Amino acid sequence: MTEQDSIVLSEMRDGVLMVTLNRPKARNAMNGPMVTALQNILKDSAEDVSVRAIVLRGAGGTFCAGGDISDMAATAGDKTAIAAVNRRFGTLIEEANRFPKLLVTVLEGAAMGGGFGLACVSDVALATENCRFAMPEVAIGLIPAQIAPFVVQRIGLAQARYLALTGIAIDAGEAYRIGLIHHVETDASALEARLDTILAAARRAAPNAQQKTKTLVLDSPGTFGPDLLNQAAADFAEAITSPEGAEGTAAFVEKRLPSWAENGDRA
Template sequence: MSTLPDCQTLSLRQYGAILHLTLDRPESRNAMSLDMVREMSTVFDQIAADCTIRAIILRGAGGHFCAGGDIRDMAAARSQKPGAGKDPFRDLNRAFGRLIQQVNEAPQVVIAVLEGAVMGGGFGLACVSDLAIAAENARFAMPETSLGIIPAQIAPFVVERIGLTQARRLALLGLKIDGAEAQRLGIVHQVVENESALAAATDAAIDQLIRCAPQATAATKALLHQAGTVPMSDLLDEAAQQFAETVRGEEGAEGTLAFMQKRPPAWAAKNDT
């Protein structure tokens, strides 16, 4: 089990195999500062190989998920001069891109619990979650073009999530949409009416995911990420090899035995969430 780092901008709580990661800057609607990016990146680095953590619950403190990037970091970067291969704006932006890629490729199941502002970088995080549950009060937007900048790091992930046609509409017009529209577009999977319903939906998702074998889940997620990027024949050859290995592996043996004995498999023990 990983030792979780001490964080100033995040709240971390682990219950059994579930890590709750809360963006904890409510005074700024959890705007993503460079410190927050660094702390989140450290967390995802540390848990990348930790098979005892099976899911990460991402949410924001104070009724908002994330209002986007921190304007103060932008102002600080403006006061620095580029030089010697360094550009403060580029480096600031690219640091978030590396984080969102980490979240996207994490072997664990990532569940985004979304309320209030889901803007900019927060919108990007929602788009790399494996499951997104939104409250009715959630509002989603890519407002960058209305601020004279571009959604440089999140745009490719938004296209992957909802397709080029809808990504164009949202990004080029800087539209703000509600949870129902976000669900229609495929940004979120479920919209619920209030805080208690959010908690119930999250608990239900956790109950479901612990029925699935952790190594098989991680391997399946990696396989899904390769679809469309690896030639189909090569991908199916590799998938067949992995299938054979999982059938012969501990999880495959336990799953088969549990099915025959009409009992839950060992990995499906109830978690304290």
């Protein structure tokens, strides 16, 4: 097993790839090998039809404490090298944001800096009530260079300004209130139960329709207007006349589950 393999663990469970950030002694702070490993997982999973969703979490009771500052120290003050390291993380965030399948983050302990950014680009974010969230960069003389645009998109300009400019930490209840996360659970058992509910619903979603819907939702804020709606109409026609659409509509009429649904009754 290589360092890159051991730094991020992955396991397939019923069509869901369970991905775990595995640097617990560093509170899962992200370094270069971890970024590369996550990029490879996202790329491979996007192309693998057996993967219906990714669940991303951290080992040792912490999601992610942010970027590993020692990566910056290793560049010996070379501004070009520092910018390149920083930009690589931004590329990861872009790729996670546009991952064409469901991306779920399971947040425990802390989601700081880059971990905060990953939560902001997940489709579903679940947290235990003891999880803390922050953009602490300004407190150590840095800026949230790569995550700021995604934070603004997730929680709005007013909340992003408040958190980014103060570096203040908030609890899961406040994170839920401002729209950063979708569910707050009291303990690990409740968190796993909520995750099971989310994944059961995800398995009932038609894969191609889910991918097209994600693209439509992501494109809507910046391009709303006739062009977007024209493309959406064309995509709808393509969907309903596809084998997946034919199967889905037939299953609805016949009051049965479609072929891709793996578990549970229709929601």
